[in-house]
Amino acid sequence: MTGTTLHTPLFCDTALAARIERAEVDLISAVSRASVARSGVAGFVTPLARGAASFAGTDSPYTKVVGLGFGGVPTSAELAAVEEAYAAHGAPTSVELAHLGDPDLAALLSDRGYRLEGFENVLGLDLTVPDEPVAPAGIEVRRSGDDEFEAWLPVVVEASTHPDTQGVPWHDDFSAEAIETAQRDSAAAGLTRYAAFRDGVLAGGAEFRTVDGVAQLAGAGTAPAHRRHGIQSALLAARLTDARAAGCDVAVIVTQPGSRSHQNAQRRGFDLLYTRATLVKHP
Structure with missing residues (x-):
């Protein structure tokens, strides 16, 4: 903290x-x-x-x-x-x-x-300010390799298809199949994956990428049975540590307005930077 x-x-x-x-x-x-x-x-x-x-x-x-x-x-x-x-x-x-x-x-x-x-x-955290993020006790987070992908994937898909209901609903409502395909695509694009374990059980996952000094924190999800135990805080702490080690000066996370993810990010010190509007034209 x-x-x-x-x-x-x-x-x-x-x-x-x-x-x-x-x-x-x-x-x-x-x-x-x-x-x-x-x-x-x-x-x-x-x-x-x-x-x-x-x-x-x-x-x-x-x-x-x-x-x-x-x-x-x-x-x-x-x-x-x-x-x-x-x-x-x-x-x-x-x-x-x-x-x-x-x-x-x-x-x-x-x-x-x-x-x-x-x-x-779009929320951001100034990584030039010294900080020592600490993961909650009892949660292990580590980078997740290709050998673990097929075990990691269903956990993240389940988390995405059972989102917290707090806040404004997502504009997009994707099926489990669409989310699985998107996760395979992001893996093919080389995003770094993290796995979180609670009492030895794979309970959550997240993704991470850096470009031009910006650490992009994406794809975080916790299986419903393991929520409210600090999984997201632990995944965030691990990625922020790696973002600083990579020389990034700002970390960015995208959330729905008023959501629990928004609340958790602000508790961790993230500030609201700006809002994106989704404008759609149908064929």
Whole structure:
């Protein structure tokens, strides 16, 4: 846990938001390309105004447009081409738009018939501030290798299909099959996995990736039978330790507004940096 030092909130200007969004573009693009290589799905990653439009399958959480608003506003022709590419697969065009991005973009998307369908929060932790995260007693966390993947996977899938109900519901509701496919794609993209054990039982898992000094904390989940025992705190502590060792200056986690994950992250010292709105245009 954090010490008694007075906490100074991490301020997020447009430069930091742009760096985090670039990291998100890099992550989504890497996993989408890995999906194409692993499964042969007819996917794509299309650059768009320094962001990217990704298609990794109709039911994939990596099928979306990310990173817009920090490299100019795309033209109507560029947006039309992306919308047609998604429509060719029978998929809507879903744009995750940071509220610190160019405000003209929201107006443009609204004019093109996009509808607001959800929000998610981006929280960050200043890793330049000294800290010694401590895992709860009785919980063991370690990196999880390929030999453990088939045991790790069902735990994370079960956690994802039985989310905590606190807070605003997720905009997307993915099936167990879609989540399993997405986890295989992220593994193929090289994300680092962590496994948490409670009394010797594999009880939770999480993922980790770094790019441009940003530590991306993703994919965390605890099996329902093991919740409220500190699994998430232990997974977070392990990844923050590794993020500092990797030379990162900021750690980022994405949560639903008002959720238990949001609450736990703020208790751990994360600050709300900005919100992403999900804007969707159906074919």
